[in-house]
Amino acid sequence: MNRRAFLAGGGATVFTACAPRKPSAAIVPAAPLAAVPPLAPIRAQVDRMFRITVCLRPFRAQGPRMDVETVGDKRVVHNYGHGGSGWSLSWGSSSLAVEKALEGGGVREVGVIGCGALGLTSALLAQRAGVKVTIYAKERPPDVRSARATGLWTPDSRIALAGHAPANFPALWDRMARTSWKMYESYLGVAGDPVEWMDSYMVSNGVSGQRSQQSPQQLEFAKYNQSLDDILPQVERLAPGTHPFPAKVVSRMSNLTFHVASLSRVLVNDFLIEGGRIEHAEFRTPNDLASLPQRVLIDCTGYGARALWSDESVVPVRGQIAWLIPQPEARYGLIYDNVFVLSRRDGIVVQDGGIGEMEGYNNADESPDRAAAENSVRKIAALCGQMAVRQR
Numbered sequence: 001m002n003r004r005a006f007l008a009g010g011g012a013t014v015f016t017a018c019a020p021r022k023p024s025a026a027i028v029p030a031a032p033l034a035a036v037p038p039l040a041p042i043r044a045q046v047d048r049m050f051r052i053t054v055c056l057r058p059f060r061a062q063g064p065r066m067d068v069e070t071v072g073d074k075r076v077v078h079n080y081g082h083g084g085s086g087w088s089l090s091w092g093s094s095s096l097a098v099e100k101a102l103e104g105g106g107v108r109e110v111g112v113i114g115c116g117a118l119g120l121t122s123a124l125l126a127q128r129a130g131v132k133v134t135i136y137a138k139e140r141p142p143d144v145r146s147a148r149a150t151g152l153w154t155p156d157s158r159i160a161l162a163g164h165a166p167a168n169f170p171a172l173w174d175r176m177a178r179t180s181w182k183m184y185e186s187y188l189g190v191a192g193d194p195v196e197w198m199d200s201y202m203v204s205n206g207v208s209g210q211r212s213q214q215s216p217q218q219l220e221f222a223k224y225n226q227s228l229d230d231i232l233p234q235v236e237r238l239a240p241g242t243h244p245f246p247a248k249v250v251s252r253m254s255n256l257t258f259h260v261a262s263l264s265r266v267l268v269n270d271f272l273i274e275g276g277r278i279e280h281a282e283f284r285t286p287n288d289l290a291s292l293p294q295r296v297l298i299d300c301t302g303y304g305a306r307a308l309w310s311d312e313s314v315v316p317v318r319g320q321i322a323w324l325i326p327q328p329e330a331r332y333g334l335i336y337d338n339v340f341v342l343s344r345r346d347g348i349v350v351q352d353g354g355i356g357e358m359e360g361y362n363n364a365d366e367s368p369d370r371a372a373a374e375n376s377v378r379k380i381a382a383l384c385g386q387m388a389v390r391q392r
């Protein structure tokens with residue numbers, strides 16, 4: 001199994017696409033000194049659920065839209081459609097968008113449409129390039145869809161369909177991922193811990209019980225993560241007795257985690273401190289953009305692009321999260337019985353309903369499913385209950 005197959009949450013295929021690709025990406029035995037420190041069990045109780053959120057990933061079979069279009073007297077640089085990878089690729093994708101926006105020189109002002117992961121990073125990068133930036137958006141954090149993400153480094157989660165992206169996309173993706181990786185490193189150790197390394201454990205009693213329920217229609221999603229093997233830690237297999245889980249097979253992976261509440265706040269504050277402005281606006285058709293004073297716009301409307309640009313290539317991929325009260329003493333992730341848990345500072349994310357990549361595909365229903373949320377919390381309760389017994 002490779003790192004990508006391990007990953008869940010943001011939506012990497014889990015347990016269903018775990019063919020090893022090359023030795024460096026294979027699971028390795030943990031070093032003897034790498035035994036798991038005592039882990040506090042997650043208090044997975046239905047009465048500790050304080051909210052359920054649903055979000056739509058803006059997926060495009062051909063990858064994100066990043067071309068430049070002329071609308072009236074405006075140059076519009078598109079930067080939307082990042083599927084389950086929007087946070088992970090944000091800085092890289094936005095740096096390409098800003099390059100295009102400023103191409104030719106002489107640009108003094110840029111308007112950014114959207115205030116999610118892509119809008120905020122585009123705005124900050126344009127600002128850092130020396131131009132005056134205004135963000136126009138219908139919602140800002142915490143009301144944007146980006147605020148409802150799991151918060152993991154998942155740069156090739158539902159980013160394209162295999163064979164549908166342009167030939168140059170894998171190289172472009174690699175560049176975007178590496179640029180983002182480097183930028184997120186600069187947020188480690190920052191007050192509020194917007195970005196942090198955390199361990200996740202995949203706990204299994206055998207492969208068969210762990211398969212996600214897939215819909216009959218199966219699409220093959222593009223996988224690029226192996227090109228990042230040189231910068232990513234490997235997945236480790238933990239020997240029995242070195243961990244507290246009541247399971248035959250346990251693996252561990254260290255991953256970059258985005259504490260999204262704090263990260264969004266840091267990004268908004270940085271933008272405002274540098275003189276940026278955020279204005280409430282809703283654009284119903286491209287013609288509405290004519291009212292803006294800027295000649296150059298970066299379009300970061302995420303799933304909203306489907307309606308704004310009548311772009312039916314943007315497919316919704318629904319994802320639901322149940323939130324448990326935070327536990328600072330239990331800062332880790334868990335993958336168990338088709339549920340992904342991530343104990344973030346702003347809440348414990350329990351991503352339910354199946355974590356295979358087809359889950360939620362073409363489903364635009366953003367209403368919460370409480371029964372599914374409770375079911376996932378109970379699965380984790382079953383595991384953590386036994387974990388507690390073993391630790392006593």
Ligand SMILES: Cc1cc2nc3c(=O)[nH]c(=O)nc-3n(C[C@H](O)[C@H](O)[C@H](O)COP(=O)(O)OP(=O)(O)OC[C@H]3O[C@@H](n4cnc5c(N)ncnc54)[C@H](O)[C@@H]3O)c2cc1C
Nearest residue numbers: 010086088114115116118139146150151152283302304319
């Ligand atoms: C359950 C779930 C878990 C996820 N986990 C991860 C993860 O762990 N890691 C990861 O990298 N990604 C993850 N994602 C994917 C990530 O959330 C998206 O790729 C990302 O949110 C897209 O960001 P965005 O800025 O393009 O869109 P949004 O956050 O939706 O922002 C769009 C902005 O545009 C504005 N807007 C839209 N239309 C208009 C309009 N017509 N007029 C004015 N304003 C408009 C909105 O108000 C908003 O401000 C997850 C997604 C889901 C659903």
